Amino acid sequence: MEQKEITLQITGMTCAACSNRIEKSLTKMEGVEKASVNLALESATVVTNSSSVNALTIKEKIHDLGYGVISQTAEFDVIGMTCAACANRIERKLSKMSGVEKAAVNLTLETAQVTFNEKEVNPQEMKAAIKDLGFELVEKKEEKSDIDQIRKEAEEKQVAKFYFAAILSFPLLWAMVSHFSFTSFIWLPDMLMNPWVQFALATPVQFIVGAPFYVGAYKALKNKSANMDVLVAMGTSAAYFYSIYLSIKSIGSTGMVELYFETSAVLLTLLLLGKIFEAKAKGRSSEAIKKLMGLRPKEATILRDNMEVIVPVEDIQVGDHVIVKPGESIPVDGKVVKGTSSVDESMITGESIPIEKTVESEVIGSTTNTTGQLILEATKVGKDTTLSQIIKIVEQAQGSKAPIQRLADTISGIFVPIVVGIALVTFLLWYFLVDPGNTSQAVEVMIAVLVIACPCALGLATPTSIMAGSGRAAEHGILFKGGEHLETTKNITAVVLDKTGTVTEGKPVVTDIEVVGQNNREELLIMTASAETSSEHPLALAIVNHAKEEGYTLEQVESAEAIPGFGLEAIVGGKHVLVGTKKLMDRFSVTGDFSLLTKYEEQGKTAMLIAINQELSGVIAVADTVRSTSKEAVAKFQAMGLKVVLLTGDNERTANAIAKEVGITDVIAGVLPEEKASHIQKLQGEGYRVAMVGDGINDAPALATADIGIAMGTGTDIAIAAADITLMRADLTTVADAIQMSKFTVKNIKQNLFWAFAYNSIGIPIAAIGLLAPWVAGAAMAFSSVSVVLNALRLQRISLKKGSGMV
16 A cells, blocks of 8 residues: 555644654554654644554544544535435545545435544545545535634633632742741731641642643653653642641641642642743744635636636636736636736745736736736646645644754653652651651651652743743844744854845835936936836836935826836826836837946846837836845854855846845855745755745745744744744844844753752752751752742843843
């Protein structure tokens, strides 16, 4: 059997340990060649060559592991069935389709209900398959399960649970704080000192808020691994159940009892808050795919039997003739069979100037038709369109990024079994050798070991540094989408820059106006701008805006006609005006020295010849200008020892001119989006850790493929969503600042992890020999957390611009 790929949407994952556990379990399934689980996209992709492995068996396996799989359900009316054999044939056909989990056909009601995985199959493909059998499926337009809504509801439940935990934990925290000598002035209700009141407050937090940690710990241990869930469950349980033990022991006593209910309750509340922040960051990472999909037009006008018919884009077939009016998005990839127009392809190619399209020209789906009406022959539809391929590249690139294995998880994986072993050995030694038969003392010493090993500091070490570091970076206009990107940016060795909107401003402006002979510059600009008011072309708008900025009043246009591929002819103030290419001049027999064109084109500019009353009057050059900080940024990259590459969909002449101006020597021009991604991969194959900086939709695949994708905040929402870092200012020098911030933050994380682990390593043997009472262990644990937070806050004192580091 040939290989097939199955992709499922998963719910319930909370950390890298979850995705690793699912991935390992799926990989071990018989018939599975490869399995990859993406935590950010919450998806699993399985490659199999066995007929026994399908979407349903994989879904069952994931359910067994304690996670959920989101499926879609579609209901159809079935037309053409006459007997039970018909219903069985349709049911068998649907059931065998890749991605279909279950199909049920009802002959009496003439309906079919199909549960399927939308990543592999859609209702249109089901309709086509059944049409081959001689029947017809008509989809019932009912509500389908909404993945976004499911995630939103889960997030809202987490937030509600956090408030619930915070309300119950605050009185416990109040009681703990009031015990310190320096806080003795704080009033404390006597009721909060009652062990059973504290028990009543802590218990719901322990078993409602803490339930996911217990479940996670169970799953980890079941799969013979140990993660932070195990540490959390172990540490909070030790504090909670020991407090119950002390509460029972204190019955009848009149003295104050040292309890640790607040230790478990406050820790669980803070960890839940961290989970909420993680979920929000993870949800944003999938926005790129949703926004790319949102670019697709929903409907299109096609010719059927010489009649214009509006149909869903999904119903367009290869060979259909599609009508695209001015201002509409082109629904599919195709070839022009009738009409001429300009098409804005900047979202796909990065070319800022619309491209003239005539008969036989190729057009790309989801680009914008600007001027004339076109009739296209569809050449690529559905999954084969350029935009669909871009979406696929982004998905694959995001899926290929291995989850960052946190140093804390590595430590905890070794640390947990060691601590448990030490605690048990400690209990046995005290019970049988040190103080034979004294169960109470043995339990106290064992609990002291467990409490000192509670993962407060380990749990806070990474997130506090990331929060402080990313917060400080935000003050400098650098937004890191997640902690993993803040960690890995420091490894960058090559910076790849898009041209349009990144190195340049992203919009054309008039750069040169040159008159010929005795002609007047003012008249040349006024006549040209007046003629161009009839056009919505970006070059025309640049000339019109320039004339207005110089304070000129434009003339009345008597008539104007755009000549596709040539330029514009107009009558302005009784004078005949031509604006366009040399071909336009030749067409109207205008003669003169046209060498001016070459001079400006060699500089990467778009030059337009102007003739007034059949006489060559001058040239106006328009270009996308370089950002003021780009040259400084390139010099900064080079000073840091980084390789700098200009990667653009624009033509080679323009790209080289821009590169020369800012000091870049490595230029790759004229590339399509999928080619951009392959060039990134080539650099990675040469050993470079690549940061891609871009601002357009066309950059999305490259941004996702790069080790770090960096989007200009002034760019498109999709580029920003696809990137790992967003620069809020249109300033490339902040890319260097981002790398610097990453280095400081990772150094801080390592310091935190060292001290967190050091506290445990020093405290455990002291507790094991009985020199550390549980309450002292709790205080030491709290102090370790405070020290970690204080160290992380040092990141708030970084001065990036001065390069002074921490002060």
